Every structure is written in structure tokens, then in C-alpha cells.
Amino acid sequence: xxxxxxxxxxxxxxxxxxxxxxxxxxxxxxxxxxxxxxxxxxxxxxxxxxxxxxxxxxxxxxxxxxxxxxxxxxxxxxxxxxxxxxxxxxxxxxxxxxxxxxxxxxxxxxxxxxxxxxxxxxxxxxxxxxxxxxxxxxxxxxxxxxxxxxxxxxxxxxxxxxxxxxxxxxxxxxxxxxxxxxxxxxxxxxxxxxxxxxxxxxxxxxxxxxxxxxxxxxxxxxxxxxxxxxxxxxxxxxxxxxxxxxxxxxxxxxxxxxxxxxxxxxxxxxxxxxxxxxxxxxxxxxxxxxxxxxxxxxxxxxxxxxxxxxxxxxxxxxxxxxxxxxxxxxxxx
Amino acid sequence: xxxxxxxxxxxxxxxxxxxxxxxxxxxxxxxxxxxxxxxxxxxxxxxxxxxxxxxxxxxxxxxxxxxxxxxxxxxxxxxxxxxxxxxxxxxxxxxxxxxxxxxxxxxxxxxxxxxxxxxxxxxxxxxxxxxxxxxxxxxxxxxxxxxxxxxxxxxxxxxxxxxxxxxxxxxxxxxxxxxxxxxxxxxxxxxxxxxxxxxxxxxxxxxxxxxxxxxxxxxxxxxxxxxxxxxxxxxxxxxxxxxxxxxxxxxxxxxxxxxxxxxxxxxxxxxxxxxxxxxxxxxxxxxxxxxxxxxxxxxxxxxxxxxxxxxxxxxxxxxxxxxxxxxxxxxxxxxxxxxxxxxxxxxxxxxxxxxxxxxxxxxxxxxxxxxxxxxxxxxxxxxxxxxxxxxxxxxxxxxxxxxxxxxxxxxxxxxxxxxxxxxxxxxxxxxxxxxxxxxxxxxxxxxxxxxxxxxxxxxxxxxxxxxxxxxxxxxxxxxxxxxxxxxxxxxxxxxxxxxxx
Numbered sequence: 001x002x003x004x005x006x007x008x009x010x011x012x013x014x015x016x017x018x019x020x021x022x023x024x025x026x027x028x029x030x031x032x033x034x035x036x037x038x039x040x041x042x043x044x045x046x047x048x049x050x051x052x053x054x055x056x057x058x059x060x061x062x063x064x065x066x067x068x069x070x071x072x073x074x075x076x077x078x079x080x081x082x083x084x085x086x087x088x089x090x091x092x093x094x095x096x097x098x099x100x101x102x103x104x105x106x107x108x109x110x111x112x113x114x115x116x117x118x119x120x121x122x123x124x125x126x127x128x129x130x131x132x133x134x135x136x137x138x139x140x141x142x143x144x145x146x147x148x149x150x151x152x153x154x155x156x157x158x159x160x161x162x163x164x165x166x167x168x169x170x171x172x173x174x175x176x177x178x179x180x181x182x183x184x185x186x187x188x189x190x191x192x193x194x195x196x197x198x199x200x201x202x203x204x205x206x207x208x209x210x211x212x213x214x215x216x217x218x219x220x221x222x223x224x225x226x227x228x229x230x231x232x233x234x235x236x237x238x239x240x241x242x243x244x245x246x247x248x249x250x251x252x253x254x255x256x257x258x259x260x261x262x263x264x265x266x267x268x269x270x271x272x273x274x275x276x277x278x279x280x281x282x283x284x285x286x287x288x289x290x291x292x293x294x295x296x297x298x299x300x301x302x303x304x305x306x307x308x309x310x311x312x313x314x315x316x317x318x319x320x321x322x323x324x325x326x327x328x329x330x331x332x333x
Numbered sequence: 334x335x336x337x338x339x340x341x342x343x344x345x346x347x348x349x350x351x352x353x354x355x356x357x358x359x360x361x362x363x364x365x366x367x368x369x370x371x372x373x374x375x376x377x378x379x380x381x382x383x384x385x386x387x388x389x390x391x392x393x394x395x396x397x398x399x400x401x402x403x404x405x406x407x408x409x410x411x412x413x414x415x416x417x418x419x420x421x422x423x424x425x426x427x428x429x430x431x432x433x434x435x436x437x438x439x440x441x442x443x444x445x446x447x448x449x450x451x452x453x454x455x456x457x458x459x460x461x462x463x464x465x466x467x468x469x470x471x472x473x474x475x476x477x478x479x480x481x482x483x484x485x486x487x488x489x490x491x492x493x494x495x496x497x498x499x500x501x502x503x504x505x506x507x508x509x510x511x512x513x514x515x516x517x518x519x520x521x522x523x524x525x526x527x528x529x530x531x532x533x534x535x536x537x538x539x540x541x542x543x544x545x546x547x548x549x550x551x552x553x554x555x556x557x558x559x560x561x562x563x564x565x566x567x568x569x570x571x572x573x574x575x576x577x578x579x580x581x582x583x584x585x586x587x588x589x590x591x592x593x594x595x596x597x598x599x600x601x602x603x604x605x606x607x608x609x610x611x612x613x614x615x616x617x618x619x620x621x622x623x624x625x626x627x628x629x630x631x632x633x634x635x636x637x638x639x640x641x642x643x644x645x646x647x648x649x650x651x652x653x654x655x656x657x658x659x660x661x662x663x664x665x666x667x668x669x670x671x672x673x674x675x676x677x678x679x680x681x682x683x684x685x686x687x688x689x690x691x692x693x694x695x696x697x698x699x700x701x702x703x704x705x706x707x708x709x710x711x712x713x714x715x716x717x718x719x720x721x722x723x724x725x726x727x728x729x730x731x732x733x734x735x736x737x738x739x740x741x742x743x744x745x746x747x748x749x750x751x752x753x754x755x756x757x758x759x760x761x762x763x764x765x766x767x768x769x770x771x772x773x774x775x776x777x778x779x780x781x782x783x784x785x786x787x788x789x790x791x792x793x794x795x796x797x798x799x800x801x802x803x804x805x806x807x808x809x810x811x812x813x814x815x816x817x818x819x820x821x822x823x824x825x826x827x828x829x830x831x832x833x834x
Binding site for chain 2: 011012013014015016197198199200201202203205206209210212213214215216217218219220276277
């Protein structure tokens with residue numbers, strides 16, 4: 001009963017147009033939120049709209065956002081890295097140590113980035129080789145990395161970074177546009193391409209959706225997860241260079257608590273904490289939202305603790321809103 | 334003649350695309366053991382779930398002591414005195430033996446808190462009465478052997494004074510001695526006047542313990558009677574039933590050169606000294622009961638598990654398979670049994686599922702080219718007559734049969750040499766089944782080598798050129814599929830002795 005004349009049914013590629021999908025997407029909603037916050041800010045404070053103010057605002061989030069780009073991929077793949085802030089501390093300490101031995105600026109940068117990469121590889125090896133859950137591994141290495149930094153520094157600080165080193169965290173590429181900001185935008189484009197335009201990115205999504213099916217389809221799951229941990233470590237190393245350069249010193253408490261802000265950024269950006277979905281566009285807009293909110297509130301002299309309360313509420317609101325609306329819609333039916 | 338304790342009549346249950354039960358009937362008598370017999374997929378599990386209130390039947394009536402009842406929830410079934418002992422016991426590993434026995438009906442103190450001392454002493458007495466006094470009522474269940482866990486499950490059944498006890502392949506993982514102990518308990522239950530439903534594949538057990546039998550086939554009740562009046566062969570005939578070749582594509586096999594050679598393949602626990610040669614244009618069927626080690630062999634051929642010994646050679650070249658990626662590269666692909674978990678990624682679109690192992694081919698320098706992915710997907714899904722609204726539809730929204738087509742399309746797009754299909758038509762509707770079968774015939778006609786693992790005898794006998802029969806991790810026999818009787822294959826698989834002709 002073989003079918004001699006196969007019927008050629010034409011199954012269309014897509015039903016919804018990509019444009020329609022983009023308009024209804026999470027990043028689009030975030031963009032609306034970002035515009036609202038921008039407008040509110042500009043009415044609330046007369047200083048907000050000046051170019052230099054806006055430039056300062058970017059310093060609030062670029063370093064965290066650079067880590068958030070890699071963290072987004074890691075969370076999409078179903079893993080997480082809670083040690084990113086501790087990696088900054090260790091990488092910064094390594095740079096400070098190298099400074100004591102007379103390292104020049106290129107060497108400092110290489111050491112900072114290299115330390116980050118090594119820490120990421122260490123996390124990745126523990127997760128993929130030993131098969132441990134990443135949340136446990138990185139809670140452990142979070143204490144380990146920062147602990148090492150405390151052992152080296154105690155209550156001391158490394159100071160006296162060379163003047164040429166200051167460019168990374170304090171320099172401007174053109175007018176009010178900082179080096180950090182340009183680097184962030186460049187990396188955002190690279191991560192966008194990596195996640196959305198390459199086979200590697202596709203495999204990241206597949207792993208996050210169903211790691212077993214991915215493995216059964218020939219995806220080298222462990223290798224890709226290892227690379228994602230390395231990337232997150234690498235980005236933390238870059239953030240360590242930027243932050244150390246901006247502050248001009250290294251203390252063991254540097255970047256304390258950043259891991260939560262980075263993860264908040266990623267989740268606010270629409271990446272599912274359970275893995276499998278999310279986009280770089282969402283994470284980039286979420287980074288801007290968090291930067292604008294904290295800077296706007298800073299201008300209004302709102303204390304830091306209240307700012308974090310507001311960020312927390314914003315996160316819950318933005319996550320809950322679509323779920324609640326969806327439920328209402330279903331109830332009406 | 335005694336009246337049945339529980340009667341099911343006209344019970345039907347369907348799932349999207351599958352008719353699991355069709356107007357089946359079943360009677361359970363007090364003080365008697367009724368064996369429920371059928372191949373995998375005959376509807377036994379669905380029936381158990383209906384009896385324990387997990388599934389609601391679409392039609393039919395259930396009467397208990399002559400009164401119609403509704404088993405609307407697991408709790409309701411429990412209240413009516415129906416309890417089940419499963420293949421893998423569904424007790425609580427981290428609770429104590431006594432807690433497991435009395436969970437949900439623990440003795441209470443006047444303050445309505447649990448009366449722990451009474452619960453423990455009751456549990457101890459109950460276990461002792463059962464002849465299971467060696468089990469410590471305060472031990473954590475996790476620390477008990479499977480056999481002892483079964484005893485705890487029986488104790489639980491006795492403690493709630495269940496009138497109906499369902500035993501779903503309770504002996505699957507027990508030793509000979511443990512099985513005997515369990516049977517002593519079943520006798521105890523019988524003496525107590527309980528109605529027991531006993532599900533097993535093993536004929537020696539059924540003849541040892543059951544009074545009556547009911548046979549299911551393809552979701553229908555095809556026969557029932559008293560065990561002592563019925564021979565093994567009669568029951569096997571009922572199980573196998575229909576003429577096996579009527580729905581399968583006719584084909585003239587043209588067996589080519591050897592493609593895959595497997596020698597002495599062994600695994601520490603799952604299978605031992607497996608050896609066979611697979612030829613181009615051949616369908617090699619693997620038949621056996623669930624747990625015979627068939628899927629485990631296939632997963633070793635696909636690089637998922639490492640064999641402890643033995644060689645796998647493709648076209649005369651020895652392979653070292655460290656991962657599925659290696660196997661796919663070599664040209665061996667695997668359509669897994671667990672379609673939803675291992676076969677398709679349900680939350681991703683069809684085209685991403687199909688293109689996944691072919692991204693190197695559809696992409697360029699690591700960059701995706703969506704147009705190529707859609708073209709590849711269209712080429713293979715059209716060949717398989719996939720029914721979908723669009724190729725961007727999530728794979729999980731398709732019916733089981735169409736999901737299977739997505740998995741097969743995914744593998745064909747890699748242009749494999751050997752395709753392994755593990756229960757390829759399990760849980761899919763008749764139409765898709767025929768399409769998959771027709772397609773398998775097409776593939777071998779094109780020179781592909783096919784291994785098909787199946788627990789459905791008609792499928793194995795209707796499709797295979799040769800059949801490997803497996804039992805308990807070993808190859809029992811390699812059979813040429815001509816003039817074979819279904820009887821013979823089933824006997825080999827379940828280990829029933831050959832009746833002297």
C-alpha cells in the first residue's frame with residue numbers, strides 16, 4: 001500500500017508574520033515600560049534630560065549588563081551562575097596583586113579577563129564533569145572566590161592603578177559617550193548574533209527546553225554548557241576590569257550583591273528562569289530600565305534601599321502582569 | 334456461583350488519537366484471583382488507572398456489590414476499598430513503614446493528633462500477622478528491599494481493609510524466593526475474601542496463583558474464563574489474536590551487503606553477549622517483553638550508554654561511540670520510545686526540531702539560514718505526509734503520530750545508514766501507524782538498514798525480515814520471518830515451555 005502519488009499538501013512556513021510577533025513580544029512591552037520611566041524621570045527631575053546626566057546614568061548598569069548578556073544564555077540553557085560578583089572580586093584582586101609586581105596596563109587587563117575566564121571554566125567543569133547542580137556549585141564558588149579575595153586583602157585595598165588603566169571605566173569615546181557604554185552596545189550586538197543567528201544559539205535554546213531530547217538529537221550538551229560558563233566568567237572578568245578601572249581601587253567587598261541584580265536584569269528581560277526562552281533584546285532593554293530607575297531615583301535623592309525595593313516590585317509586577325492578564329482573559333471565556 | 338464483588342461493563346476510554354479501552358468488561362470475585370492478560374499496549378494500565386480513580390472512563394458502568402459507583406478520584410476509589418500495588422511501588426521512601434501503612438487513616442488520639450504509639454504497635458501486629466514480622470515498623474521505607482516494600486504495600490491494603498486489591502506486575506523485579514513469599518500473601522488475601530486483580534506477563538505465575546483470567550487485546554476484552562479449564566496455548570491465541578499481515582505493506586525484500594555488525598555487546602546489568610549482522614535493505618525486528626533489555630541495546634548502539642564489552646562496526650569499520658553525536662556522524666540514528674521526552678522538543682517549532690541535527694548542513698559557517706531549514710523540513714515532512722498548520726507550529730501541539738513523523742523526518746534529513754526505531758507506533762493512531770509502516774517499507778527499499786524494537790507482535794511479524802527474540806537481557810533466538818507462528822515467538826519471549834507437538 002505504498003503511496004505512488006504523494007499528495008503535496010502545502011504547509012506554510014509561518015502563520016503569524018514576524019512583524020506581528022515582534023509587536024506582541026516581551027521586549028516590545030519592556031520598551032513601552034522604558035519609555036514611560038524615561039518620561040516620568042524627565043518630568044520628575046530637571047537635571048535628568050541633560051546629555052551628561054544621561055551619560056552618567058549608563059554607568060549605573062553597563063558593567064552588570066555586560067555580565068547579564070552571558071548570564072542570559074546560561075539561564076536559557078537551564079543553568080545559572082551565582083558566583084559572578086565573586087568572580088569580579090577575585091579578578092580585581094588578581095589585578096591588584098599583579099600591580100604590586102609592576103604589571104602594566106595591558107598585563108592588568110589580560111590578568112583580569114583571564115582570571116574571570118578561569119573561574120568560569122572552573123564552574124563549568126564542576127557542573128558538567130561532576131554533574132552537580134549549578135545553583136549549588138556556584139553558591140559554593142561564590143564563597144570560595146570572594147573568600148580568596150578576603151584572604152589576600154583582609155581589610156586592605158589595592159590602590160595606585162596606572163593613569164592609562166583609568167580609561168576603561170572612566171574614559172569617553174566621543175563627547176558624552178563612554179567606553180563602557182560603547183563596549184556594552186558592541187557586546188550586545190555580538191550576543192544578539194550569537195544567540196539568535198547561529199547554530200550555537202539554537203542549540204542553547206534546545207538544551208534549555210529539553211536537554212534529554214537535545215542529547216538524543218546529537219547536541220553535545222555538556223560541551224555547550226561548559227562554554228556558556230566560560231563565557232559568563234569571561235564577561236565577569238571584563239566587568240572586573242571596567243569596575244576596577246572606574247573605582248581606581250580593589251577592595252574584597254567590591255561588587256557585593258551584584259549577582260542578584262544581574263539575574264534580576266535577565267529575568268526582567270523576559271528570560272525564563274526555568275530555561276528555554278528569552279531574548280537579548282529583552283535583556284538589553286531591561287538593563288536600560290534598571291539603569292534609568294536607579295539613576296532617576298538617585299537624582300530625586302531616594303535612598304538606595306528604597307531603590308532596590310522599587311526594583312523588586314517592578315520585577316514582580318512585570319512578571320505577574322502577563323500571567324494575570326492571561327488568566328483574566330481565560331476567565332472571561 | 335458467587336456474585337462478583339466488582340463489575341465493569343462497557344468501559345471505554347480514549348486519548349487524543351488513541352483508543353485505549355473500547356467497551357471492555359471485567360468481573361472480580363471475592364476470595365478469588367483474576368489474572369488480567371494482554372500484550373503491552375493492550376489497555377491493562379489504563380484499566381488499572383480507571384479502577385483507582387486516576388482516569389475517568391468516557392462510557393460504561395462500574396458496580397460494587399451490585400450498586401453502581403463512580404470512581405471520581407483516587408481518594409474515592411480508596412474510600413470504596415480499592416487499592417493497587419504497582420510494579421514500582423508508589424509508597425513514600427522517606428517515611429517509616431508504619432507511616433506508609435497508615436497514611437491517610439492513622440489512628441487518632443482524643444486531641445485528633447496522630448496516635449503514634451498505637452500506630453506503631455498496630456503496624457507491628459499487622460506485619461506479624463502477615464508473616465512479615467522481620468520488617469521493622471519504624472524503619473525508613475528507603476532502606477527496605479523491593480520485596481519488602483511490596484509487603485508493606487500489602488500490609489497497607491490489609492490495614493485499610495481493602496476489598497479489592499490490584500497487583501500490577503508485582504513480581505517484575507523480585508527474586509524467585511521473594512515471589513513465593515508474595516504468593517503466600519496473595520493466598521492470605523484470598524482467604525480473607527478479598528477480590529484480587531493480578532496483572533502479569535508470566536504464565537507460570539498466572540497458573541500458580543490465579544483462579545480466573547480475562548484477556549485484553551488492543552483495548553478490547555477478547556476472552557475470559559477459569560484458569561483450570563483453559564490451556565496456555567488457548568490464552569496465547571487470545572492474546573495474539575488477529576491475522577497479523579492484513580494491515581502491513583507488502584514488500585519484496587532485497588537484502589544487500591552487511592552494514593552493521595555487532596559482536597558480543599554486553600552491559601554490566603542490562604544485556605549480555607548480543608551479536609547480529611544487519612544488512613542494507615533489511616528490517617530486523619527485536620521482540621521481547623518490557624524489560625528484556627532491547628531499548629538498552631539500542632541506546633548503546635546510539636552512543637548513549639557505554640557497553641562493557643563487545644564491538645560495533647559499520648561497513649567493516651569499528652566504531653567508538655562516545656555520544657549520540659558520534660553515532661549520528663557515523664550514520665546511526667535512533668527514534669526513541671519516549672517521544673515527548675527524548676524525541677521532540679515540544680516547545681520548539683517543527684522546523685527547529687527537524688533541522689536540529691542538520692544545522693551544519695542548513696547553516697553556513699555556524700550561522701543559521703532559516704530558508705534552508707524550512708526547505709529541508711518541507712522536503713522531509715511532505716514525504717511523510719505530516720499534518721500541521723504551519724512549520725512554525727510547536728511540535729507539542731501535534732498528535733502523537735505527527736510528532737513521530739517529525740522525529741523520523743529529523744533523522745532522514747541526516748541521510749543515515751542505519752535507523753533504529755524503538756516502539757515506532759506506540760500510542761499513535763491507526764492512520765499514522767499505517768503511514769509509518771508504509772514509510773519503513775519505502776526506506777528499506779531505498780537500501781537503508783532498519784532495526785525495529787517492538788512489543789507489538791503483529792507489527793514485528795508484519796514488518797521484519799528477521800526477528801531477534803530477547804528475554805532478560807539475552808538473545809533467545811534469531812528467527813527468519815517465514816512460516817513463523819505468533820505462538821512460537823510469544824513462547825520464546827515469555828519462556829513458556831514448548832508443548833510437544
